[in-house]
Amino acid sequence: MTNNAVEDAVEGIGRSPVNRKRFLLRxxxxxxxxxxxxxxVLGIIGTVIGAITTDLNMSVYGTGLIGAAALIGIFAGGPLGGWLADEFGRKPMFALDLAVFVVGSILQFAVDSSWQLFLVRLLMGIAIGAEYSIGWPLMTEFAPARLRGRCMSFAEVAWYIGFVSAFIVGYVLALYDADWRIVLGTSTLPAVVLFLGRLGVPESPRWLMNKGRTEEAKRIADTYVEDGADHADIFSEEQRSGTFAMLFSPEVWRATTFISVFWFCTVTPYFAIATFSASVLSQYGLGEEGLLGAIGVNGVALAGVVVSCLLIDRIGRRKLTIPQQWVSAVVLVIIGFWASAPPLVVLSCFLVFAFANAMCTALTGVYPGEVLPTEVRGLGTGFATAVSRVGAGIGTFLFPWSMEELGGGTTMLVAAGICVVGAAASQVLAPETVGRTLNEISSSDKR
Known part of the structure; x- marks a missing residue:
C-alpha cells in the first residue's frame, strides 16, 4: 500500500478501458x-480581518458579520444544495456549485464596502455549504465499500490542509503589504482549477436508478464501478422520491438524529477552543507560549484526522467515533476542575483533546453518506451540515463571553458536557458500516 492517503484509498482497484483506479483518484x-x-475561505479571512475593519471603518458588529458571513451561507447552502442534488442530479450541481463559488471569489477583488463584502462572502458560503451535500453523496455513491471510509475521510484531511494553507498564504502576502482584496481573492485560483477538474465527471448511477433511468445507470456502472457486490448493489436501489419529512420518518429518523447530534457535538467545542486557543492557553499560564501552543493544537488535530483516514477501513467506524468523544470529555473535565493545574498539564490536555476530537471529526464526512438512503442522501447531509454550523457559530460566538463571565473552569465543563452528549448519542445510534454496501446499511437501519 502506498503512503499517500489518496493513492492508498484507491489501491487495488481494477483497471478498465477508462482506468477505474485513475477515475476514483480523480x-x-x-x-x-x-x-x-x-x-x-474560513481561514483566509482571519489573516486580513484587521485590515478590512480599518479600511472599511467597520464597527465590532460589522466585523463579526463579515467573519460569520461564510458560516451563515453554509447554514443555508447545505440544505439547498442537498435538495437540488437529490432533485436534479449530482453531476450538474457538482459543477454549477463551483461556478457560483468562482464568481463570488472573483467579486472579492472589486468590493469597496462592508455590505458588498458581506454579500459576496455569504454567496461563497452558500456554495461551500452546498459542497457538503453534493460532493459527499456523489463520492459515497461511487466509492467501493472496502475503501469508502478512506475516500470520504480524506475530505477532512483536505479541510485542515486548506485551513493551514490560508494562513501561510496570508502571512506571505502580508510581507509584501498586499491589499486585503488580493489576499481574499487568492481563493479564485484553486477554485478555477477544481472547477475544470470536475468537468466530465459522470452522474451517480445510484441516483439514476433511484429516478428510474436504468439504462443510463447500467452504462455508467459498467464503465466506472467494480464488478461484484458494489455493482450489484446499485441495481437493488428502489425508485423513491425523497422529501424533507422523510428525514424524520420511522425509517430514517435514527440516521438523521445521529449524524446531526454527532456532528454538532464534535465541532462545537473544537471551533470554540481552536479559534481562541492562543488566548485560552495564555490564560492558563502559558504566556507568550500560548501562540505556539495554539499552533500545536491545530497541528495535532491534523494528525488525528490523518490517523483516522488511514485506519477507518481497517478497524471500523465505531472504534474511531465513540472512545474519542469520551476521551475528549475527560480531558476537558480535568481542565475544568483542576484550576491550578501546571501549564504543561493544561497544554497536554488540550493536545489530547485536539487529537481525539479530530479523529472522530473525520467520521463527520463518512457517516452521512453511508447511513442515509439515496433519495435523501443530499438533503439529509445538507440538514446535518446546517445543524453543525449552528454549533460552530454558537461555540465561536459564546466562547469569549463564557470565558469572561463564567470563567475558564465552567466553560471547559460545558464543553465537556457537549462531548458527553455526542458520545452517548453515538454509543446508542452509531452503526458499524465498514465493508458494507449502502443498501445493506439502509436496510439494517430500517429494522
Whole structure:
C-alpha cells in the first residue's frame, strides 16, 4: 500500500478501458477539493480581518458579520444544495456549485464596502455549504465499500490542509503589504482549477436508478464501478422520491438524529477552543507560549484526522467515533476542575483533546453518506451540515463571553458536557458500516 492517503484509498482497484483506479483518484481529489476550499475561505479571512475593519471603518458588529458571513451561507447552502442534488442530479450541481463559488471569489477583488463584502462572502458560503451535500453523496455513491471510509475521510484531511494553507498564504502576502482584496481573492485560483477538474465527471448511477433511468445507470456502472457486490448493489436501489419529512420518518429518523447530534457535538467545542486557543492557553499560564501552543493544537488535530483516514477501513467506524468523544470529555473535565493545574498539564490536555476530537471529526464526512438512503442522501447531509454550523457559530460566538463571565473552569465543563452528549448519542445510534454496501446499511437501519 502506498503512503499517500489518496493513492492508498484507491489501491487495488481494477483497471478498465477508462482506468477505474485513475477515475476514483480523480473523483476523490475533486470532491475533497471542495473541503480544501471550505477550510481556505474560513481561514483566509482571519489573516486580513484587521485590515478590512480599518479600511472599511467597520464597527465590532460589522466585523463579526463579515467573519460569520461564510458560516451563515453554509447554514443555508447545505440544505439547498442537498435538495437540488437529490432533485436534479449530482453531476450538474457538482459543477454549477463551483461556478457560483468562482464568481463570488472573483467579486472579492472589486468590493469597496462592508455590505458588498458581506454579500459576496455569504454567496461563497452558500456554495461551500452546498459542497457538503453534493460532493459527499456523489463520492459515497461511487466509492467501493472496502475503501469508502478512506475516500470520504480524506475530505477532512483536505479541510485542515486548506485551513493551514490560508494562513501561510496570508502571512506571505502580508510581507509584501498586499491589499486585503488580493489576499481574499487568492481563493479564485484553486477554485478555477477544481472547477475544470470536475468537468466530465459522470452522474451517480445510484441516483439514476433511484429516478428510474436504468439504462443510463447500467452504462455508467459498467464503465466506472467494480464488478461484484458494489455493482450489484446499485441495481437493488428502489425508485423513491425523497422529501424533507422523510428525514424524520420511522425509517430514517435514527440516521438523521445521529449524524446531526454527532456532528454538532464534535465541532462545537473544537471551533470554540481552536479559534481562541492562543488566548485560552495564555490564560492558563502559558504566556507568550500560548501562540505556539495554539499552533500545536491545530497541528495535532491534523494528525488525528490523518490517523483516522488511514485506519477507518481497517478497524471500523465505531472504534474511531465513540472512545474519542469520551476521551475528549475527560480531558476537558480535568481542565475544568483542576484550576491550578501546571501549564504543561493544561497544554497536554488540550493536545489530547485536539487529537481525539479530530479523529472522530473525520467520521463527520463518512457517516452521512453511508447511513442515509439515496433519495435523501443530499438533503439529509445538507440538514446535518446546517445543524453543525449552528454549533460552530454558537461555540465561536459564546466562547469569549463564557470565558469572561463564567470563567475558564465552567466553560471547559460545558464543553465537556457537549462531548458527553455526542458520545452517548453515538454509543446508542452509531452503526458499524465498514465493508458494507449502502443498501445493506439502509436496510439494517430500517429494522
Amino acid at each position: 473523483l476523490t481529489v475533486v470532491a475533497s477539493g471542495g473541503m480544501f476550499i471550505d477550510g481556505y
